[in-house]
Structure formats: structure tokens, C-alpha cells
Amino acid sequence: MAxxxxxxxxxxxxxxxSCGYETPTPIQTQAIPHVLKGYDVMGLAQTGTGKTAAFALPTLQRLLDERLPAKGAPKILVLAPTRxxxxxxxxxxIALGKQTGIRxxxxxxxxxxxxxxxxxxxxxIIVACPGRLVRLMKMNAISLNQINTLVLDxxxxxxxxxxxxxxxxxxAKLPVKRQNLLFSATMPADIRKLAEKILNQPKTVQVANTVSVKSVGHIQYKAPNHLKLSLLGKVLAATDHKSVLIFTRTKHKAKNLARKLSNGGENCTFLQGNMSQGQRQRALDGFRNGQFNIMVATDIAARGIDCDRISHVINFDMPDTVENYTHRIGRTGRAGRSGTAVSFVTPEERSQIKDIERVMRIKIEQxxxxxxDHNAVSTKIDTRKPSRRPPKNRFSNSRKRSSNRGRRSAA
Incomplete structure (x- = not known):
């Protein structure tokens, strides 16, 4: 299907x-027709299965079908657990609806x-975390009375x-008549009760995780930010790799890292959001045919990369969510081949590794x-000028003022 x-x-x-999507994933193939027809949908899918586009594309289409101005009161509300x-x-x-003007x-x-x-x-379209949305509701700063589609992701x-x-x-603040889409990786009793409460004769779609955990090995390296670049060089030199996909958090870093690797003698290209379709296609073709054996990309830019030759995925920057981790590592270990997922983890990101291990039921060995030296101290000199005035000790000053008032009273 296309x-x-x-x-x-x-x-x-x-x-x-523009997002690089080529063929729909199973969850998209099953869910999109039901959403387009206005049915409520219960989607059971693990992370990394393409759930976002499964509801974003058909809800955008339904907005276009209403022929409303691109700007106006919210019609679609998506609730998500994390920022x-x-x-x-x-x-x-934004990426999928860029040409529509819908905000x-x-x-x-x-x-x-x-x-x-x-x-x-x-x-x-409003994408919200429940806590902040409720706070705005309590302030009477917003209205939900025109919402006609609710998505719980x-x-x-x-x-x-x-x-x-x-x-x-x-x-309680939403219109009773609306379309409801609920997506969940599991179906515990609480979710079943919630589904029964809000879904009206829903269509149920269910797919398995698209990533084969057995075909991908997972490794993590302790890597403070100042050591990441030198560590990457060591890892690449010590690794028998065919094609490597490296992920960074920002498009600026993707471009700069690719340039540094190229200057160091690597056959490297990059993908980031500001590239034209022609530039993007040349980079993808060069990566697929072996002209480049390393590609540096951001999460959004990497969507649509389909290369069976990828032997390693390196998280130069850790992903923000478990779902993004699954998306990233799904680029390797394909077509019966084995693959390796390598993560550079700062001390502050230890909790993210634990979340990944818990959700995916894997152990990521360090x-x-x-x-x-994974514990080397940064040699970067702090060039900021010190303040000429010492910071005021407000607590000490308040005690002095209080003491002086006491002496004046005694006098």
C-alpha cells in the first residue's frame, strides 16, 4: 500500500x-481509514510503530474537509504524558501540515x-500535557467548547x-459529540475502563512492535558532553562497520558534526530539516549506494531513511523519548541482518536508559x-568575567537591620 x-x-x-515517508506502517494502514470515516479508534501499538502519523494525517485531512480558515479556535486536542x-x-x-497553513x-x-x-x-490543533492544560482551564484562560477530535497518546x-x-x-469540559482516538501500548484494567467511558463503538487496531529486539545489540558508553567527539572517533576506529547512522538532537549539530568527521577523513554526509528535496535525495542516494558510509541526522530529518546496509546506529545525543529510541534503532538489524545500537550517555541521562530498558525489556550493557578516559575533566577555560562586587548576603543584612532597630528602640 502507498x-x-x-x-x-x-x-x-x-x-x-517532505518528511520522507514512503509507505505506511501497519498501524497507519489500519487506523487512517477508520479515522477518515469519523470512527472512534482504539489503537494498541508499541513504541516505534508510527502512531503519530496514524492520527496526525487523517485529522489534518478532516480539518481540510471542513473548509475552515487555517487559523481559529481549536478543533483537535491531543493529550500526551510528557513535554x-x-x-x-x-x-x-507542523511538518506534515506545512503546506496547509493549519496552525x-x-x-x-x-x-x-x-x-x-x-x-x-x-x-x-492543540498538543498538550494534561497538567498545564488543566491549569489554564482553572484560570479560565482557554475554552475547549469547539473541540471535535480528542486524541489520547x-x-x-x-x-x-x-x-x-x-x-x-x-x-468534563469537552463537547459530548466528538471523535475519540486512544492509543496505548498495553491494555491494563484502568485503560480498559477509560476506553469504555470515552470511546463510542470504536474500531480496534493492533500491531506488534516493528523493531526486532533479537536482531539488535545495545551498548552504552559513559560520555560527558565534552568527551563525545573524541569518543566517537575511538568508537568508529574500533568498530567493524558498514554504514553508520549517527543521531544528534539539533540540525545545527548534525551539520557541524558531519563536517568535523569529513575533515577527519570519513566519508560522511548529513540530513537536516533545512535541506532542499534535491539535497536530501543526493545525501540519501549517496548513503544507500555506499558513497558515504556515515550519515549524521536529526530525528525528523531521518524519517524515511530505508537502508538495509546500516550496521550501527549511534546516539551521539540521547533521544528525548523511548519511542524515538525505538525509531532510531529500527534503522539497523533489518532484512535478516544483525545490528548494533550505541548510546553516548551523560550522567544526567541515566534515568533515560532505565526507562528504555524497562519499556523494551532489555539490558543495555555499559x-x-x-x-x-571516560571521566576526563574538561580543559575548557571559563572566559566569563567575574563580578567585581561580591554577592550580597541578604540574610546577614536583614539581621543587621533588625539588630539596629532593636538598639534604637532600647535607646
Whole structure:
């Protein structure tokens, strides 16, 4: 099956092409037709199966079918358990709907509320974490009375994180007549009860994880940020690799890292969001045919890479979510071949490794490189000018003022 079989608007087809999507994943093949027809959907799928596009594409199409102005009151509400996942979904809506002009806004904690309130009023799509959304509701800063589609992504994780009370508050403010899409990796009793409460005669779609854990080995290296580049050189030199896909967090870093590797003698290319389709295609073709044996990419830019020759995936920067980790390592260990996933982990990212191990039910062994000091201290000199004035001790000053007032009173 091809995406053309869904008869999407040409503006959506342009978004699909720009994201590098070639053929629908099983969850997309099953879910998209039901969503387009307006049915409620219960999607059971592990991470890394393409769930985001499975609801983003058909909900965008339904918005286009309504022939509403691109900007206006929210019509689609997506709830996600974490800020990182919410931002990832938000970015997917932007990328897929770029040619449509339909606006999306992310409503998450940790950032200012005023810009979010302004964006909320003019965005057709809202991707939110339950906690921040409820806070805005309590302030009467937003309205949900025009929402006609609700998406709950990673519903089981939301319940594990204690969001059920917030979800109930949100449901109480939504129009009764709406389409509901619920996606979950597991079906515990709490999720079943939630599904029975909000879904109306749903269509159930279920797929297995697309990544074969048995075909991929997992290794982690302790790597503070200042050691990552030198460690990468050591790992590449010590590794018998065919094609290597390296992931960075930002497009700027992807380009710079590729340049440094090329200057060091590696046949390296890169993929990032600012590239034209022609530049992207040349990089992909060169990587597939062996002209380049290393490609550096960001998560969004790497979508659509389909190369059976990839022997290693290296997480130069750790992914923000378990789902992104699964997406990344799914690029290796294909077509009956074995692959290796290598992760550079800073001390602050230890919890992310534990999350990956728990969700994927794997053990990621920590390794070392002979002769490499994984604990070396950064030699970078802090060039910031010291403050000329010593910091005030406010507590000490307040005690002095209090003491002086006491002496004046005694006098």
C-alpha cells in the first residue's frame, strides 16, 4: 500500500513527501481509514510503530474537509504524558501540515503561559500535557467548547504518571459529540475502563512492535558532553562497520558534526530539516549506494531513511523519548541482518536508559574503550568575567537591620 491510496489532499501529500515517508506502517494502514470515516479508534501499538502519523494525517485531512480558515479556535486536542512527546507530536503536525497553513500549538509546563494562551486562541490543533492544560482551564484562560477530535497518546503511560484526575477534568469540559482516538501500548484494567467511558463503538487496531529486539545489540558508553567527539572517533576506529547512522538532537549539530568527521577523513554526509528535496535525495542516494558510509541526522530529518546496509546506529545525543529510541534503532538489524545500537550517555541521562530498558525489556550493557578516559575533566577555560562586587548576603543584612532597630528602640 502507498500513501496515495488514502486520497489525501495534495498539500498533505507534499508534507508526507517532505518528511520522507514512503509507505505506511501497519498501524497507519489500519487506523487512517477508520479515522477518515469519523470512527472512534482504539489503537494498541508499541513504541516505534508510527502512531503519530496514524492520527496526525487523517485529522489534518478532516480539518481540510471542513473548509475552515487555517487559523481559529481549536478543533483537535491531543493529550500526551510528557513535554518531550508533546513537542514531538506538535512538530509532526507542523511538518506534515506545512503546506496547509493549519496552525498547531504546544501547551506544556516549564515555559511561559501567556504565549501559549495567545497561540491557543488561533491554533486549530492543540498538543498538550494534561497538567498545564488543566491549569489554564482553572484560570479560565482557554475554552475547549469547539473541540471535535480528542486524541489520547500513550494513554497507559499517562495513567501510570497519575494524570487520570486531570484527564477527567478535561473530558468534563469537552463537547459530548466528538471523535475519540486512544492509543496505548498495553491494555491494563484502568485503560480498559477509560476506553469504555470515552470511546463510542470504536474500531480496534493492533500491531506488534516493528523493531526486532533479537536482531539488535545495545551498548552504552559513559560520555560527558565534552568527551563525545573524541569518543566517537575511538568508537568508529574500533568498530567493524558498514554504514553508520549517527543521531544528534539539533540540525545545527548534525551539520557541524558531519563536517568535523569529513575533515577527519570519513566519508560522511548529513540530513537536516533545512535541506532542499534535491539535497536530501543526493545525501540519501549517496548513503544507500555506499558513497558515504556515515550519515549524521536529526530525528525528523531521518524519517524515511530505508537502508538495509546500516550496521550501527549511534546516539551521539540521547533521544528525548523511548519511542524515538525505538525509531532510531529500527534503522539497523533489518532484512535478516544483525545490528548494533550505541548510546553516548551523560550522567544526567541515566534515568533515560532505565526507562528504555524497562519499556523494551532489555539490558543495555555499559562498555568502555581501551585507553580512553571516560571521566576526563574538561580543559575548557571559563572566559566569563567575574563580578567585581561580591554577592550580597541578604540574610546577614536583614539581621543587621533588625539588630539596629532593636538598639534604637532600647535607646
Amino acid at each position: 500513501f496515495s491510496s488514502f486520497s489525501f489532499d495534495n498539500r498533505l501529500n507534499a508534507g508526507i513527501k 518531550e512527546l508533546a513537542l514531538q507530536i506538535h512538530e509532526s503536525f 498547531s500549538a504546544a501547551v506544556i509546563g516549564g515555559v511561559g503561559m501567556s504565549p501559549q494562551v495567545k497561540a491557543f486562541a488561533h491554533s486549530r 500513550e494513554a497507559d503511560r499517562m495513567l501510570d504518571m497519575g494524570f487520570m484526575p486531570d484527564i477527567k477534568r478535561i473530558l 562498555d568502555t574503550i581501551d585507553g580512553f
